Amino acid sequence: MNGGGEAGERAISRGEHLLTLQETDEQIAQLQTEIAALEAALAGDSELDRLREAGRAAEAERQGAEERCRGVERELSGVRQRARSLERRLYDGSVRNPQDLLGMQRDLVALKPRLDQLEASLLECMEVSESAEAGVAVTRSAVAAREAERGSQEAPRRERLTLARTELDDQRAVRAAAAAAALPGDVRIYERVAAHWKPAVVHLHGDSCGGCHLPLGIREANQVRSGDGLVQCSKCDRVVVR
Numbered sequence: 001m002n003g004g005g006e007a008g009e010r011a012i013s014r015g016e017h018l019l020t021l022q023e024t025d026e027q028i029a030q031l032q033t034e035i036a037a038l039e040a041a042l043a044g045d046s047e048l049d050r051l052r053e054a055g056r057a058a059e060a061e062r063q064g065a066e067e068r069c070r071g072v073e074r075e076l077s078g079v080r081q082r083a084r085s086l087e088r089r090l091y092d093g094s095v096r097n098p099q100d101l102l103g104m105q106r107d108l109v110a111l112k113p114r115l116d117q118l119e120a121s122l123l124e125c126m127e128v129s130e131s132a133e134a135g136v137a138v139t140r141s142a143v144a145a146r147e148a149e150r151g152s153q154e155a156p157r158r159e160r161l162t163l164a165r166t167e168l169d170d171q172r173a174v175r176a177a178a179a180a181a182a183l184p185g186d187v188r189i190y191e192r193v194a195a196h197w198k199p200a201v202v203h204l205h206g207d208s209c210g211g212c213h214l215p216l217g218i219r220e221a222n223q224v225r226s227g228d229g230l231v232q233c234s235k236c237d238r239v240v241v242r
C-alpha cells in the first residue's frame with residue numbers, strides 16, 4: 001500500500017491530467033472575458049455616449065432659454081414703445097380733448113404692471129440662460145476629458161488585445177495537448193462534470209471531497225492518495241485528486 005503511494009507520487013495520475021485541463025480551461029475563460037471587455041471598450045464607451053447626450057441636452061436648454069429671452073425682449077420693447085408714444089402724445093399738445101387725455105393716462109398707468117412683469121421675466125430668463133451656458137461649458141469639458149482619456153487608452157488596449165489573442169491561441173494549444181495526454185473517457189467525464197460544477201476537479205481535503213465537503217469512502221480516499229485510477233465523489237460526481 002505504501003509502495004503504491006510512492007509510485008503514485010512519481011507518476012501523473014489520471015485525475016491530475018484533468019486538473020491541468022481544468023487550469024487551462026480557466027485561463028481560456030479568463031482570456032475570453034478579457035478579450036470581450038477590450039473589444040467592447042474599443043468599440044464604444046457608454047459613459048462618453050452619456051456625456052455627449054448630456055451635452056446635447058445642455059445645448060438645447062441654452063438655446064431654449066435664449067429664445068425665451070428674445071421673446072420677452074421683443075415684447076418688452078413693444079410695450080416700452082407704446083408707453084413712450086402715449087407719453088409723447090400726452091405732453092406734446094397734439095391731443096386736446098380732456099376725455100382722450102384721461103383715457104391715454106389710464107392706458108399709460110395700465111402698462112406699468114406689464115412693464116414690471118416683463119422686466120422681471122427678462123431678468124429671470126437671463127439668469128436661466130447664464131446657468132444653461134455654464135452647463136454647456138461643464139458638459140463640453142467633460143466630453144473633451146473623456147475623449148482624451150479614451151484616446152490615451154486606445155493604443156495600450158489594442159496592444160493588450162493582440163497579446164491576449166496570442167495567449168488565447170497558446171492556451172488552446174496547451175489544452176489540446178492536455179486533452180491528448182489524458183484518457184478520452186476521462187476527458188468526457190471531466191467535461192460532463194464541468195458542465196454542472198466549477199471546479200469539476202477538486203483536491204482531497206482530509207478524507208473529504210474538496211467540492212461538496214462530504215467524506216469519501218475509505219477505499220476511495222486511499223485511491224485518491226495513491227493516484228491510482230480516476231476517483232469521483234459519489235455525492236457530487238466531481239473528480240477528486242490529491
Ligand SMILES: [Zn+2]
Nearest residue numbers: 209212233236
Ligand atoms: Zn463531492
